[in-house]
Amino acid sequence: MTRALSDLDLRLAGLLAEAGFARAEPPLLIAADLVRDLVGEALARRLFLTGDAEGNELCLRPDYTIPVVQAHLEGSRAGEAAAYSYLGPVFRHRPGMAGEFNQAGIELLGRADREAAEAEVVALGLKGARLYTEGPLTLALGDIGIFMALVAALDLPPAWRRRLAKDFRRSGMLEGDLKRLAEPARNGSTHAGLLAALEGSDPKAARALVTDLLSIAGITTVGGRSAADVAERFLEQAALGTGGLSAEKVAVVQKLLAIDTDAASAEAAIRDLAAASDLAMGDAIDRLARRNALLAAAGIDLSAARFSTRFGRDVDYYTGLVFEVHDGSGRESRPLVGGGRYDRLTDMMTAKMGLDIKVPAVGCAFWVERLAVAGGRA
Known part of the structure; x- marks a missing residue:
């Protein structure tokens, strides 16, 4: 009660x-x-x-x-x-x-x-x-939009963009997947023929085809998952193995995720990193700058507010600003x-x-x- x-x-x-x-x-x-x-x-x-x-x-x-x-x-x-x-x-x-x-x-x-x-x-x-x-009282700030702008600027395949977005919201996964991204693309996949046939096809049609193939094989559930769920998982895992990211770009992601300082300094650090790495993140950084200016105008001391680029939430629907007030x-x-x-x-x-x-x-x-x-x- x-x-x-x-x-x-x-x-x-x-x-x-x-x-x-x-x-x-x-x-x-x-x-x-x-x-x-x-x-x-x-x-x-x-x-x-x-x-x-x-x-x-x-x-x-x-x-x-x-x-x-x-x-x-x-x-x-x-x-x-x-x-x-x-x-x-x-x-x-x-x-x-x-x-x-x-x-x-x-x-x-x-x-x-x-x-x-x-x-x-x-x-x-x-x-x-x-x-x-x-x-x-202490104020902790973050912005999921900054990380997503970085992922978009790296020109990753859609499957990797979705995977990293999930990783960011769930602790313990991001470092492992960044290491995996830095590995060379795996061209010798045992599913290469099927993947080549599906390349460029409509995602819904690809899922439907894999689901049908599983059904033809008499597979309706695997570990409690439906054939459609298994098909979705197969296509995602296969796509995650079809392209690597240079060590330099992985290092940029790691540098961004290491930014944890006062809100004013964080804004400058993110802008400097994007410029030095030639990443098109200007819109997201400009939104951050406008919000910081408005927070300062409201009497909030940005030098006392902590901003971390790793700060997210385990609920999937947050897309930009996240914040907490602590004792x-x-x-x-x-x-x-x-x-x-x-x-x-x-x-x-x-x-x-x-x-x-x-x-x-x-x-x-x-x-x-x-x-x-x-x-x-x-």
Whole structure:
């Protein structure tokens, strides 16, 4: 059972409302398949599942973002800018802790001035955290878009771009795959004939062909995976072995990922590295520079904010800015506030709903129980 909302929690809700974020009250139960498709395996394993009388599988909301965005997209003003706030219970399996806990947060949808929206969310995240504690707060920043711009500038095959994007969001994989990239292309694959026949074909058609071949061979499942899943895996693994990357370019990736310094110095270091390596990353770096300027204008000391090019999240839908606010006193080791830009989530949801619109999205969650600990009030 969640603890009762405190006076500070209610003050936070008031602060968010005063900032122009309308209070959202989405349902407790949402479609489980929708959540699984959007959040990735790490969070999907922590869902509380149930069902309705019609046999549909549902889950208790694991956070507010998905149901808030869903309600916005289902409304009559889906293509317009909107700002939402929330405060209430969410539900996740958490070993050794209660599965139901309170969370507050904001979602800023449809804003075309992306960097301004991001700066607004970060500034409000810090302001909300400050309600709970007078002690030191630290700001950690990252930008997934910087890494993805580097991957695009290296002109890698699509399979490798997808693989490195997954690696970046999941710890422990990136170094191994960078080493693999530096190896010479493997031309002697036992599947070379099939790969040559599929080269240049439509990806859907290639998957369908491999799926049919498996079916003809009487293979319908392998280790619990369907023939279609096996075909997808085969094509990805085969493509990953068809081209290497020079050691010099792998070194550039490693240099970028080693940048971990104050936000102002990080911007300069990334720009210098891109120029020295002749990499077309200007748009992503310019977006970073505009956001930094807006954060500084909002009174945030960039020399005290930490920026790491390795900072990402294990949820697949983040696409640009990521940030966390931490307790500098050490009372609470986990993030107090966390969020970022999640355009991929809205892209996936609009595609599922058949909507031909783009909805830029950025937001953050306030972990109110951790904030209470940081403020010495737990």
